[in-house]
Amino acid sequence: RSKTSRGIAVEFSSNYTFEKIINPFVLQQEYGHGRDGAEPSTPEEAWDFGSGSNWGTRLDGSLVPQFDGVSRPYIYQMDHNLDSYYETGSTFTNTIGLTGGNEDHNIRVNLSSLQNDHVLPNSGFDRYNTSLSYNGKFGKLTLTSKVLYSYEDSNNRPRLTDSPGNGHQGLLTLPLNYNVNDLIGNPEIPGTVPEGITTPDGKAPGEEYQISNDLWNVNPWFAAYQFDNDTKRDRVIISQLGRFDITDFLYVQGRFSMDYYSRRRTVITPTGTGYQRNGGMNEEQRSVREINLEGIVGYQDQFGNLSINAFVGANRMRNSSERLTLAGSNFNIPFFYTFSNLKNQRPLYDISEEGINSVFFSVEAGWKDFLYITATGRQDWFSTLDPDNNDVFYPSVGGSFIFSELLGDSGILSYGKLRTSWAQVGGDTDPYRLLLTYNLEQGHLGQPSANIAQGSIPNAGLTPLTSEEIEVGLDLRFFDGRFGMDFTWYDQTTTDDILSATVSQSSGFGSTVINIGEINNTGVELLLTGTPIQNNNFSWDVSFNMAYNDSEVVQLNQGLDEIRVAGGLGEPRSRQAFVFHVVGERFGIIKGFTQEMINGQPVFNPDNGQPVRSSGTSILGNGVHRYTGGITNTFNWKNFYGDFLIDFKAGGDIYSGTNV
Numbered sequence: 001r002s003k004t005s006r007g008i009a010v011e012f013s014s015n016y017t018f019e020k021i022i023n024p025f026v027l028q029q030e031y032g033h034g035r036d037g038a039e040p041s042t043p044e045e046a047w048d049f050g051s052g053s054n055w056g057t058r059l060d061g062s063l064v065p066q067f068d069g070v071s072r073p074y075i076y077q078m079d080h081n082l083d084s085y086y087e088t089g090s091t092f093t094n095t096i097g098l099t100g101g102n103e104d105h106n107i108r109v110n111l112s113s114l115q116n117d118h119v120l121p122n123s124g125f126d127r128y129n130t131s132l133s134y135n136g137k138f139g140k141l142t143l144t145s146k147v148l149y150s151y152e153d154s155n156n157r158p159r160l161t162d163s164p165g166n167g168h169q170g171l172l173t174l175p176l177n178y179n180v181n182d183l184i185g186n187p188e189i190p191g192t193v194p195e196g197i198t199t200p201d202g203k204a205p206g207e208e209y210q211i212s213n214d215l216w217n218v219n220p221w222f223a224a225y226q227f228d229n230d231t232k233r234d235r236v237i238i239s240q241l242g243r244f245d246i247t248d249f250l251y252v253q254g255r256f257s258m259d260y261y262s263r264r265r266t267v268i269t270p271t272g273t274g275y276q277r278n279g280g281m282n283e284e285q286r287s288v289r290e291i292n293l294e295g296i297v298g299y300q301d302q303f304g305n306l307s308i309n310a311f312v313g314a315n316r317m318r319n320s321s322e323r324l325t326l327a328g329s330n331f332n333i334p335f336f337y338t339f340s341n342l343k344n345q346r347p348l349y350d351i352s353e354e355g356i357n358s359v360f361f362s363v364e365a366g367w368k369d370f371l372y373i374t375a376t377g378r379q380d381w382f383s384t385l386d387p388d389n390n391d392v393f394y395p396s397v398g399g400s401f402i403f404s405e406l407l408g409d410s411g412i413l414s415y416g417k418l419r420t421s422w423a424q425v426g427g428d429t430d431p432y433r434l435l436l437t438y439n440l441e442q443g444h445l446g447q448p449s450a451n452i453a454q455g456s457i458p459n460a461g462l463t464p465l466t467s468e469e470i471e472v473g474l475d476l477r478f479f480d481g482r483f484g485m486d487f488t489w490y491d492q493t494t495t496d497d498i499l500s501a502t503v504s505q506s507s508g509f510g511s512t513v514i515n516i517g518e519i520n521n522t523g524v525e526l527l528l529t530g531t532p533i534q535n536n537n538f539s540w541d542v543s544f545n546m547a548y549n550d551s552e553v554v555q556l557n558q559g560l561d562e563i564r565v566a567g568g569l570g571e572p573r574s575r576q577a578f579v580f581h582v583v584g585e586r587f588g589i590i591k592g593f594t595q596e597m598i599n600g601q602p603v604f605n606p607d608n609g610q611p612v613r614s615s616g617t618s619i620l621g622n623g624v625h626r627y628t629g630g631i632t633n634t635f636n637w638k639n640f641y642g643d644f645l646i647d648f649k650a651g652g653d654i655y656s657g658t659n660v
Contacts, residue, residue, distance in 0.1 A: 207272020
């Protein structure tokens with residue numbers, strides 16, 4: 001090796017964490033499975049009453065028949081079920097890094113692995129990363145190269161919300177007096193009908209061991225061990241940068257980067273599933289590639305106390321996505337899960353492409369290392385918008401004043417900076433939102449067929465969104481950095497934001513995409529840092545952050561006072577409340593039906609005594625939290641490290657259909 005070589009440095013780290021669920025549920029523990037105040041008297045009644053019907057008599061420990069014909073104690077079981085079903089999750093991470101080089105050349109190789117076992121049985125996630133980075137100087141030429149390869153293997157991702165096959169939902173909707181272990185059935189194939197058992201629905205061994213006639217609430221063991229929702233992903237990230245110093249103050253630089261991944265997802269609804277007895281399968285292969293090409297010319301020089309750092313450049317971004325899906329239902333041969341075994345087969349293919357062309361500049365001037373002024377500008381052309389109206393220019397200007405440089409060393413204030421800035425940014429929308437697009441179908445009687453691909457009305461008049469922000473900040477550090485404070489105030493206005501809004505179903509569509517006018521956000525951010533204890537062997541660092549944001553919908557499209565947010569994010573399953581954007585209100589207002597009131601008195605139906613629903617909606621709350629924050633404690637003792645975080649959100653509302 002050369003005289004200036006530093007040799008090979010080896011770094012190794014391991015980290016192990018475990019997790020258990022915390023039972024957050026406040027469930028009534030007084031009444032059990034039943035209907036109209038009575039518990040089931042026969043297995044047939046237990047089957048017919050359904051899985052979530054806890055309208056029986058008081059839980060008194062008496063023997064009550066259940067779905068399988070066995071009478072069991074009529075006692076509260078849900079806490080036991082949570083402990084029995086969920087497991088102790090764990091994550092084991094190992095990383096090794098090798099670094100070597102000399103004054104002109106440096107190279108680093110990094111290998112890491114992560115193995116995770118989820119709290120949900122038969123679910124987990126593994127990831128393996130390999131990275132290589134190089135930095136080298138060849139006279140006036142500097143090369144920087146980075147390559148990362150990542151492989152991820154996700155086993156049986158849990159289904160969420162009220163998605164069919166959701167084991168969490170199946171567990172939480174069990175009758176409160178049912179023991180989840182009585183649903184295992186065949187222990188070799190958990191959640192399935194065991195040999196020699198006759199079920200009310202006539203299921204064969206190996207099919208779902210249901211507890212009621214509710215086809216959609218799945219047996220939680222069947223969901224965990226028989227359903228499949230697996231994902232495998234390969235990802236490659238490449239970054240190559242070259243800089244050539246023409247003179248001591250002038251340089252040119254070029255950069256190439258690519259982010260590519262290929263993902264294969266397999267979703268299997270097994271044979272014997274209650275809501276789809278013959279099963280089904282989706283096999284999806286998706287690849288996404290984004291390539292950026294960038295070139296800049298830079299200038300950096302010093303004139304006495306004045307420093308100048310400036311550059312101009314251009315960037316070309318291209319993103320493409322391709323997806324091939326093989327979907328189908330009804331396996332010809334039960335329990336044989338392959339696409340060729342499906343009776344009904346449907347191949348699907350789609351592709352998406354978009355691009356952004358950009359030019360930009362930046363100029364920074366500094367005076368005596370304490371006063372800095374920066375100005376930038378960027379012009380983008382978006383392929384997703386109309387060529388006649390697809391560009392936007394957004395500038396910025398900012399300044400910072402490090403006043404501690406003028407005060408000298410007081411022993412108390414070690415650093416102080418005042419900063420302010422004004423900036424604009426722009427943005428576009430997803431591809432293919434301007435015009436109708438079509439999907440080709442398999443055809444009929446030898447003739448081609450097609451259908452409209454989107455469920456949203458296209459809008460050829462979409463324009464780029466812009467966001468303008470003013471920011472003022474103060475950064476203070478005391479006692480050689482042992483205590484610090486960073487405070488920021490901002491005021492941001494977004495115009496022509498692009499959102500999806502609902503339209504009448506009679507149009508044949510469910511939504512449309514529009515520029516919605518003007519939204520304002522004003523807020524503050526505070527970061528406090530401190531090191532209460534620091535010595536040769538031990539240190540304790542604390543950081544506290546808090547933010548407050550207040551929003552207002554200032555203006556919508558002409559003639560609109562409110563719009564309803566489209567899609568699943570805009571309403572709960574009950575469809576009794578909805579998310580709106582209303583002029584003069586905060587962003588994301590929740591409006592919903594309430595009980596009808598006459599002269600301040602609630603109205604009830606005289607026939608059945610139930611509350612009468614209001615004829616229209618009114619504001620119930622706002623789903624966006626105004627306050628966020630957290631506190632982190634970090635401890636270092638010799639070669640050991642540990643930390644814990646407590647974070648919070650406040651000032652927002654959650655609509656609960658249960659409590660309506």
